[in-house]
Amino acid sequence: MAKKRKAAGRPASRPPGRSPGRRGGVPRVAYLGPEGTYSHSAVQAHFGESVTGLPLPTIEDVFEAVEDRRADFGVVPVENSTEGAVNITLDRLMSRSPPICGEIELRVHHNLLGRMTKPSAVKRVCAHPQALAQCRRWLDKNLPDAVRQPVSSNAEGARRAREEKGTAAIAGAVAAGVYGLKLLAERIEDHDHNTTRFLVLGRKSPPRSGADKTSLLVSGRKDEAGSLFRLLEPLARHRINMTRIESRPSRRRKWEYVFFIDVEGHAGDPVVARALTELRRRSSAYRVLGSYPRAAL
Numbered sequence: 001m002a003k004k005r006k007a008a009g010r011p012a013s014r015p016p017g018r019s020p021g022r023r024g025g026v027p028r029v030a031y032l033g034p035e036g037t038y039s040h041s042a043v044q045a046h047f048g049e050s051v052t053g054l055p056l057p058t059i060e061d062v063f064e065a066v067e068d069r070r071a072d073f074g075v076v077p078v079e080n081s082t083e084g085a086v087n088i089t090l091d092r093l094m095s096r097s098p099p100i101c102g103e104i105e106l107r108v109h110h111n112l113l114g115r116m117t118k119p120s121a122v123k124r125v126c127a128h129p130q131a132l133a134q135c136r137r138w139l140d141k142n143l144p145d146a147v148r149q150p151v152s153s154n155a156e157g158a159r160r161a162r163e164e165k166g167t168a169a170i171a172g173a174v175a176a177g178v179y180g181l182k183l184l185a186e187r188i189e190d191h192d193h194n195t196t197r198f199l200v201l202g203r204k205s206p207p208r209s210g211a212d213k214t215s216l217l218v219s220g221r222k223d224e225a226g227s228l229f230r231l232l233e234p235l236a237r238h239r240i241n242m243t244r245i246e247s248r249p250s251r252r253r254k255w256e257y258v259f260f261i262d263v264e265g266h267a268g269d270p271v272v273a274r275a276l277t278e279l280r281r282r283s284s285a286y287r288v289l290g291s292y293p294r295a296a297l
Helices: 038-047 059-067 087-095 129-134 136-142 154-163 173-179 227-237 270-281
Strands: 028-032 052-056 073-080 100-107 111-114 124-127 147-150 167-171 182-185 195-201 212-220 242-249 257-264 283-293
Touching: 028 038, 028 059, 038 052, 038 073, 038 100, 038 195, 052 059, 059 073, 059 087, 059 195, 073 087, 087 242, 087 257, 111 154, 111 173, 124 129, 124 154, 129 136, 129 147, 129 167, 154 167, 154 173, 167 173, 173 182, 212 227, 212 270, 227 257, 227 270, 270 283
Parallel strands: 028 052, 028 073, 100 283, 124 147, 124 167
Antiparallel strands: 073 195, 100 195, 111 167, 111 182, 212 257, 212 283, 242 257
């Protein structure tokens, strides 16, 4: 049922129009900071220069900034093509969240950054755990003796590389300029298709564009054989393509799980609406997280 998605960097359409929370007509966009993170690059790719960025320390803070209207939109990572789901984002979507109103697929190229002139002088590499994992083979081969230090963001790693002797960072080229670091090695990711998908959080889901995606949170009624099949059967029967499914513990009771599902189409499309109505009747938990334009090349 699922089919491979195309890598992309820009959405099919821009976010919805002016909202009451904007200051001076310029929307504020919260993202996982500080400046120079891949989340920052995703904001620039999706919104351009026509917004005010609001860098925040955690993904939880991004959700809360949209909820309490300190920001008009929020951008959070949800999955990576190499390392899989970002569980912090999924868990926050499970508890409560603003509607998803867009998505961004950003091709991620990791670089080794530092103040030294050659990689052999690197004693420590600081980066977000996902970046360290995505460059594992390169590090094993080229810096086998360097300590790998997980930090809260790649930009935080770049800040430490600027301040600490012998420390290098894994980050994007933007961070090199922001923190005044040299590019010691470029494109050190283990897979050249390495792509991170981000969700755009907002006030409401946008109207149908004709090339949409819908994100769902569902759970089966009973822990019995065939329960997942019964949940998904309406999608197959109505020929709705499922592009992603991910499970997470429900936290309501042990060994109970919820499923995050993405399908092609808008919840307002008649055929999608019919399939979702049937799916809802078969679910013990059901929520439409948002319908939004699919990321496009």
